[in-house]
Amino acid sequence: MIAFLAKRIGIGAITLIVASIVVFAVLEILPGDPALLMLGMNATPEALAAMREQMGLNEPVPVRYLGWIAGLLAGDFGRSFTYSSPVIDLILERVVVSLPLALIALTLSTAIAIPVGIFSAARRGRAGDTVSMGVAQLGVAVPNFWFALLLVYVFAVWLRLLPAGGFPGWGAGVWPGLKALILPAVALALPQAAILARVTRSAMLEVLGEDYIRTARAKGMPRRYVLWRHALRNAMIPVLTIMGLQFSFLLAGTIIIENVFYLPGLGRLVFQAITQRDLIVVEGVVMLLVASVVVVNLIVDILYAVVDPRLRIRA
Amino acid sequence: MSLLEIEKLTVSIGRTPILKGVDLSIEEGEVLGLVGESGSGKSMTALTVMRLLPHAMRAAGRVTFDGIDILAAPEAAMNRLRGDDIGMVFQEPMTALNPVKTIGEQVAEGIRWHTGASRAEAEETARKILDRVGLPAQKFPLSRFPHELSGGQRQRVVIAIACALKPKLLIADEPTTALDVVLQAQILDLLRDLVDERRMGLLLISHDLAVVADMADRITVMRHGEVMETGETGRTLTEQAHPYTRQLARASTHVPARAGPPAPETGKTPLLEVASVVKDYAGRRASLFARPAPFRAVDDVSFALGEGQSVALVGRSGCGKSTLARMILALDRPTGGAIRLDGIEVNALAEAALKPSRRKMQVVFQDPYGSFDPRHKVERLVAEPLHLMEKQPSAAERRDMVAAALAEVGLAPKDMDKYPHEFSGGQRQRISIARAIITRPKLVVADEPVSALDVSIRAQILDLFADLNGRLGVAYLFITHDLTVARAITDQVMVMHDGRIVERGRTAEVLDNPQSDAAKALVEAAPDLSRALARRLAGRE
Numbered sequence: 001m002i003a004f005l006a007k008r009i010g011i012g013a014i015t016l017i018v019a020s021i022v023v024f025a026v027l028e029i030l031p032g033d034p035a036l037l038m039l040g041m042n043a044t045p046e047a048l049a050a051m052r053e054q055m056g057l058n059e060p061v062p063v064r065y066l067g068w069i070a071g072l073l074a075g076d077f078g079r080s081f082t083y084s085s086p087v088i089d090l091i092l093e094r095v096v097v098s099l100p101l102a103l104i105a106l107t108l109s110t111a112i113a114i115p116v117g118i119f120s121a122a123r124r125g126r127a128g129d130t131v132s133m134g135v136a137q138l139g140v141a142v143p144n145f146w147f148a149l150l151l152v153y154v155f156a157v158w159l160r161l162l163p164a165g166g167f168p169g170w171g172a173g174v175w176p177g178l179k180a181l182i183l184p185a186v187a188l189a190l191p192q193a194a195i196l197a198r199v200t201r202s203a204m205l206e207v208l209g210e211d212y213i214r215t216a217r218a219k220g221m222p223r224r225y226v227l228w229r230h231a232l233r234n235a236m237i238p239v240l241t242i243m244g245l246q247f248s249f250l251l252a253g254t255i256i257i258e259n260v261f262y263l264p265g266l267g268r269l270v271f272q273a274i275t276q277r278d279l280i281v282v283e284g285v286v287m288l289l290v291a292s293v294v295v296v297n298l299i300v301d302i303l304y305a306v307v308d309p310r311l312r313i314r315a
Numbered sequence: 316m317s318l319l320e321i322e323k324l325t326v327s328i329g330r331t332p333i334l335k336g337v338d339l340s341i342e343e344g345e346v347l348g349l350v351g352e353s354g355s356g357k358s359m360t361a362l363t364v365m366r367l368l369p370h371a372m373r374a375a376g377r378v379t380f381d382g383i384d385i386l387a388a389p390e391a392a393m394n395r396l397r398g399d400d401i402g403m404v405f406q407e408p409m410t411a412l413n414p415v416k417t418i419g420e421q422v423a424e425g426i427r428w429h430t431g432a433s434r435a436e437a438e439e440t441a442r443k444i445l446d447r448v449g450l451p452a453q454k455f456p457l458s459r460f461p462h463e464l465s466g467g468q469r470q471r472v473v474i475a476i477a478c479a480l481k482p483k484l485l486i487a488d489e490p491t492t493a494l495d496v497v498l499q500a501q502i503l504d505l506l507r508d509l510v511d512e513r514r515m516g517l518l519l520i521s522h523d524l525a526v527v528a529d530m531a532d533r534i535t536v537m538r539h540g541e542v543m544e545t546g547e548t549g550r551t552l553t554e555q556a557h558p559y560t561r562q563l564a565r566a567s568t569h570v571p572a573r574a575g576p577p578a579p580e581t582g583k584t585p586l587l588e589v590a591s592v593v594k595d596y597a598g599r600r601a602s603l604f605a606r607p608a609p610f611r612a613v614d615d616v617s618f619a620l621g622e623g624q625s626v627a628l629v630g631r632s633g634c635g636k637s638t639l640a641r642m643i644l645a646l647d648r649p650t651g652g653a654i655r656l657d658g659i660e661v662n663a664l665a666e667a668a669l670k671p672s673r674r675k676m677q678v679v680f681q682d683p684y685g686s687f688d689p690r691h692k693v694e695r696l697v698a699e700p701l702h703l704m705e706k707q708p709s710a711a712e713r714r715d716m717v718a719a720a721l722a723e724v725g726l727a728p729k730d731m732d733k734y735p736h737e738f739s740g741g742q743r744q745r746i747s748i749a750r751a752i753i754t755r756p757k758l759v760v761a762d763e764p765v766s767a768l769d770v771s772i773r774a775q776i777l778d779l780f781a782d783l784n785g786r787l788g789v790a791y792l793f794i795t796h797d798l799t800v801a802r803a804i805t806d807q808v809m810v811m812h813d814g815r816i817v818e819r820g821r822t823a824e825v826l827d828n829p830q831s832d833a834a835k836a837l838v839e840a841a842p843d844l845s846r847a848l849a850r851r852l853a854g855r856e
Contacts, residue, residue: 210410211405211407211410211411212410212411212412212413212414214367214405214411215405215411215412215413215421215473215476216413216424217365217367217397218365218367218397218398218402218403218405218477219397219398219424219425219428219476220394220395220396220397220398220399220425220428220429221394221398221424221425221428222390222391222394223390225428230413230416233415234413234414234415307415308414308415309414309415309460309462310414310460310462
């Protein structure tokens with residue numbers, strides 16, 4: 001188990017290093033001079049040169065790369081040109097919105113999808129299965145911003161239960177903050193739940209056809225027991241894979257939903273940074289996302305091994 | 316009243332009948348052998364007794380177990396019966412256990428469910444039954460997972476699950492078909508002991524008459540969902556009053572007519588020469604720092620095979636015979652030694668230079684289902700090896716060659732436009748033989764080519780092998796654990812054990828008078844219809 005973990009962590013570290021080189025190289029190749037962007041089109045050549053010197057743009061590339069990495073490790077992500085504040089502060093400000101949002105959405109989608117998938121698989125071909133998979137099909141097909149608008153209309157405009165958008169900040173208390181995240185989380189969770197339910201169903205169906213399910217039934221175990229105690233754990237591998245991918249998406253792929261609800265999340269931050277060529281911010285957010293994907297994959301790998309003893313030896 | 320009584324049982328999917336009025340009964344302490352070929356309805360009969368038929372199937376008639384009307388019993392009552400009064404053992408031990416649960420959990424689970432015992436009590440009972448089936452605590456603690464066990468050991472776990480609560484009836488559906496003969500003999504012994512110890516009824520389903528002749532007090536023969544004959548085993552199988560019983564008995568002891576082996580040509584280079592071949596695999600790492608000791612799968616094997624010769628390589632599962640075959644087919648490289656085909660050292664060649672040699676050797680696998688791409692037509696499947704030809708045939712030539720190969724194996728040329736699923740198991744094996752001979756190879760390596768087939772089909776395929784050997788002069792290397800196959804179709808036999816060839820000689824001599832322990836164990840364990848019947852008749856007098 002220790003060898004397994006060491007190997008997984010090693011792979012994660014290599015992924016991070018490669019990703020950092022790619023991120024750095026891409027931004028290096030992109031046209032546009034950060035110093036020029038910062039000072040504006042009317043900057044004098046002297047001011048530009050001074051700015052370059054100050055930003056370290058005249059150093060050779062490997063030196064700048066290593067400097068950047070050393071900064072990252074020390075928590076120094078550089079300064080944003082457009083916000084004129086440290087990138088790390090900008091990111092942290094957004095993470096406290098995006099991370100809870102992603103966690104709530106993932107929890108919701110899992111809580112909906114897994115029971116629905118199991119229910120459908122257990123009633124394969126019957127009315128319950130057809131209806132829930134029909135709904136799931138709809139959930140996959142309909143874009144999440146449409147759900148979002150619908151939710152705003154029903155819960156904010158009509159019932160007036162929840163805010164239609166904006167984020168008061170956690171300083172105003174936990175409940176107002178959570179209230180602001182409920183609708184966006186639901187809008188994000190529904191399409192994800194639809195996908196996850198379909199994956200759960202097909203994984204369960206495959207497992208239910210296995211010989212060991214028949215063995216368990218021949219032991220006298222009731223159908224429901226076999227479903228939850230024998231089939232579910234074996235069906236978890238593909239479900240965990242999809243959940244890992246979904247979490248990574250939820251962390252930063254939520255730009256549309258953030259816009260619909262006026263949420264100051266990571267998605268909007270990176271979008272604005274890209275449009276304004278605030279490359280230091282882009283670099284920082286991308287590296288953070290890469291790190292989170294690596295961590296999530298590590299967790300998923302560990303969960304694989306927890307679920308399936310056969311994966312524990314072949315690290 | 317009998318322990319189990321089945322009367323006029325019919326099972327159908329929609330309007331297609333699967334079972335048509337099956338009658339069958341088992342007494343306490345009795346072993347009933349249920350024999351028949353695949354598709355005869357043996358397994359469906361068993362699953363009806365368990366009420367575990369596949370979803371769409373409907374059963375009618377009467378099934379009474381211990382006074383309970385099985386077909387009318389509510390599901391909760393069936394859950395109480397299953398695993399308590401009726402246990403069941405399945406054919407495929409590799410997949411019969413849940414891979415994510417320990418063997419202890421899987422045995423104890425049923426005990427807890429039926430008796431309401433505490434976890435500790437259930438584990439104690441599980442420990443006892445695992446000891447009883449030959450899985451002692453030091454080597455097989457309850458915390459073992461199925462993947463840490465071999466096939467034979469897993470089948471013991473399945474038997475332990477089925478017998479943990481001393482069932483009145485045990486249903487064993489081909490319990491030893493996936494195991495080698497030595498393991499088969501051990502598992503059959505275990506089942507027999509359990510029957511004697513507990514006066515348990517045993518419904519033993521098998522396609523192998525020799526196994527049934529050895530085990531069963533009475534026998535029921537099924538075909539196409541109907542019972543052909545029922546009676547006391549010794550009498551039924553010796554008198555063979557029913558024509559189908561006779562046909563089965565003949566097919567299972569069938570020996571193809573063959574011309575004598577070709578005279579050994581001295582001085583000529585042999586077709587295949589295996590010289591001191593060794594194959595090591597990386598062993599399992601015991602610690603993070605120590606280099607793992609390699610596992611030697613094939614250990615210094617040497618032999619030669621002449622043109623047109625038919626040689627059997629027999630041994631228990633895991634003895635290294637398939638590894639050796641893979642190296643001969645140049646699918647795997649030996650760690651040491653040399654393999655020469657027609658004097659050319661194939662293990663030293665790069666893949667591109669291998670082409671001419673590959674043309675000279677082809678392979679037939681055990682499972683004709685698994686070795687075909689289901690989306691390809693037969694023409695494409697059979698023509699596959701043609702890419703090895705020096706000159707690529709035109710489309711028309713290709714069709715001609717496929718048609719000729721199909722005709723060679725007794726199929727019609729028009730079959731080339733069909734898909735594999737349109738053929739029966741025996742026909743599929745014919746297709747894989749057609750694929751093997753299309754390049755006119757000098758050597759065909761056949762890895763358990765008939766062990767997945769029914770006895771009558773198997774007899775036909777053996778005839779086909781014999782015929783091709785006589786007509787085309789193909790040399791065979793048969794890899795098998797089944798001595799009847801070796802006896803039927805080969806001139807020479809080599810017995811492999813722990814990676815080494817421990818005995819070799821003329822087939823009849825080795826099998827009638829084995830010298831090495833490994834060969835003796837194989838011969839002793841191999842089920843033999845005439846021996847079993849002789850024993851049975853002697854016992855009756």
